[in-house]
Amino acid sequence: MTDDRRMTTDRFYGGVDGRLDILATLLNWIDETEPTEEAVHDWILAETRARSRDAVGKHLGFIAALELIESDDDTVTIGDAGARWLTDRDPRIFYETLTANVKGFETLLAAFSERGELTDDDLRDILVDAFDEAQMETAGPAARHREWLQALGFVARDDGVNTLTLTGAQLASEQRAEMGEPPDADDSAPDGVRSGGDTSPTRRTRAVTRVQRDQSLVDTLKSLYANRCQLCGDRRQYDQTTGFSHVHHLQPLGAPHDGPDVTANMLVVCPNHHADLDHGLVAVDPESLEITHAYADAETNATLTVVDEHELGAAYLRYHSQERVELGES
Structure with a gap:
């Protein structure tokens, strides 16, 4: 079966920490007013740090590709995926929307689960190895994948190193189960307690290369x-x-x-x-x-x-x- 999903993502306004709030506010406004495309451009230019109308169009095109919004006869309405997400802003619903329309998110989540700490360069290499169409000379396109996972609370970033959060690890475990892969030994333990009542933290030895600062x-x-x-x-x-x-x-x-x-x-x-x-x-x-x-x-x-x-x-x-x-x- 041909995979027709796109390979790359685009950012949205508000940075990593603020983009979901701005997106939710925009979707609510669209749902209430059903504005024209020009009015949506004007709203973003007025309510965010956007400066370029062309860039606004590019970012809105990505949001439309995720089926969060729809446009018909110059009228913009909220899409089915947007309506589902706005109900309670469940990050998993947004993740499903991303994975349904963009390649690579499941691949990165599985790599995090297997390897632990990953830099943006690691993420680029993983995507390039997994997808023939992933022509990424720099880590920038992979970083945009990571930023969405970070915005959704599934990945944390510290000093250039990215790791799964607890909710990200849970999602990765569920993803493995859906693919028929055995879960980690601790995945089935309730409330953070591992099998057999062992509450001591898991320890793993990893070799990590870091820049030595003066x-x-x-x-x-x-x-x-x-x-x-x-x-x-x-x-x-x-x-x-x-x-x-x-x-x-x-x-x-x-x-x-x-x-x-x-x-x-x-x-x-x-x-x-x-x-x-x-x-x-x-x-x-x-x-x-x-x-x-x-x-x-x-x-x-x-x-x-x-x-x-x-x-x-x-x-x-x-x-x-x-x-x-x-x-x-x-």
Whole structure:
């Protein structure tokens, strides 16, 4: 039987964390008003960080391909899949819609279940090996698959490494059962308790290759800013006296970015803004150092703090804005 599903996905507005909320709001509005296609474009341009009408059309085309919306004689209505998902916003219903129309999600879920930790490059290799039409020179297309799994709560991402969440592991187990594969030994145990009443955690040995960072550079930079976030000035603390901050690499060290481990490529940030930077929700102008934030309007137009001793590289700010930021497209 011919598999006519598409190979690639598109993002939607709101980044990984916000896209389902924006999508649900859009679908509810479409269900209530049955707008024209032009009105839907106008709504997205007004309610999100979208800037390009052409890009809006591309993203709406993907949503239509998932049967979340339908268009007939220039009138847009909610599709059957959209109506089913909106009933209680069950992530499994959305996952079924994705798998019914896009190749690769089941393949990735099975790979996570078997191998545990996977980078976006690993995901690309898995898709390329599984599908002849998966022509992916970079990890970007595979990352878009991962982002949907992440948005649905099935995959978690930390420091460039992706793993299944508990609900993702449960879904993968059910998927294996549907395919007639034996479940893991612990899959049938209720309420998180494994067979035989054993409640000790399962331990597995894995070989994981990670980029070795120069901790002395990190410590020096944190000291320059006294652990204060360069974006908002917030200083988190371990206790009443000890400061706490993160350091973000604008051009990530790992593949496919292969950025350098130098202070010119680093920002000292609070945990919240570290997550926002990782999700592509913050951009900094390389020349003016003006900040643009996807959802925190109070921070937009503020200026990044840079002390004299920190020679921040404009090229790395530019790389982040061009390669990582989703302000206009998600």
